[in-house]
Amino acid sequence: MAQTKNLLLFRKWDLSEIEVKDPGLKTAISLKKQILPYTYGRSALKRFNKAEVNIVERLCNKTMHFGKKYAKNTGRMTGKKVRVLNTIKAAFDIISLKTGENPVAVLVKAVEFSAPNEDTTRIVYGGTVYHVSVDVAPIRRVDLALRFISDAIKEATFSNPKPIEEHMAEQLILASKNDPNAPSVKKKNELERIAQASR
Numbered sequence: 139m140a141q142t143k144n145l146l147l148f149r150k151w152d153l154s155e156i157e158v159k160d161p162g163l164k165t166a167i168s169l170k171k172q173i174l175p176y177t178y179g180r181s182a183l184k185r186f187n188k189a190e191v192n193i194v195e196r197l198c199n200k201t202m203h204f205g206k207k208y209a210k211n212t213g214r215m216t217g218k219k220v221r222v223l224n225t226i227k228a229a230f231d232i233i234s235l236k237t238g239e240n241p242v243a244v245l246v247k248a249v250e251f252s253a254p255n256e257d258t259t260r261i262v263y264g265g266t267v268y269h270v271s272v273d274v275a276p277i278r279r280v281d282l283a284l285r286f287i288s289d290a291i292k293e294a295t296f297s298n299p300k301p302i303e304e305h306m307a308e309q310l311i312l313a314s315k316n317d318p319n320a321p322s323v324k325k326k327n328e329l330e331r332i333a334q335a336s337r
Contacts, residue, residue, distance in 0.1 A: 145171040147194065147242060148227050156243045160250045166276035167193050167246060176219065189277050193245060196280070198222045200288040201306075225303055232307035241310075248313035252283035252322035256333035271333040282329075283322065287313060290321035 146152055153169045166189050175195035181187035188196065201222050230241035237244060258269045274282070287309060294305040312320035318327070 228303040229306035249283045251316040253279035254329045269336040286322035
């Protein structure tokens with residue numbers, strides 16, 4: 139059987155020319171060529187295998203948890219993966235119209251700018267709790283960035299008549315420009331500031 143030269147995501151977007159500029163995230167962001175980013179949870183049981191899952195699918199999986207801060211997993215979007223994929227598809231079209239760029243490249247940039255380098259951890263030493271600054275592993279950096287982005291989308295969409303696709307496009311464009319007003323970038327800066335204080 140003839141090999142397909144180039145698989146386009148959603149039959150539209152080319153992933154071959156997208157470059158991850160952050161050297162720390164090169165191994166953690168996967169731009170595997172797929173038409174539909176849906177692996178049916180094949181990576182779920184293997185350790186560190188989520189780094190092999192396409193970044194668009196990881197965004198989709200994070201967006202499936204839906205609700206406000208106090209009720210993130212209320213079941214409103216749980217398991218509705220095809221619905222979320224259609225949302226992402228529409229959001230990508232909006233991003234392409236607004237910026238004229240490849241929307242997957244915009245997503246990669248948004249993840250790079252929303253991924254924290256430092257975090258704090260608790261160390262209990264002789265009954266006293268110390269908060270110590272630690273470096274964040276690449277896979278966790280991508281996880282946190284996607285969580286911050288999807289949380290920003292949820293917060294903006296909740297009880298709002300504007301469609302989720304537009305909110306998603308807006309949040310990704312803002313984060314990809316490293317805009318300090320973008321909620322995901324704000325969250326990252328806040329985490330790093332707290333970590334810096336507890337060095």
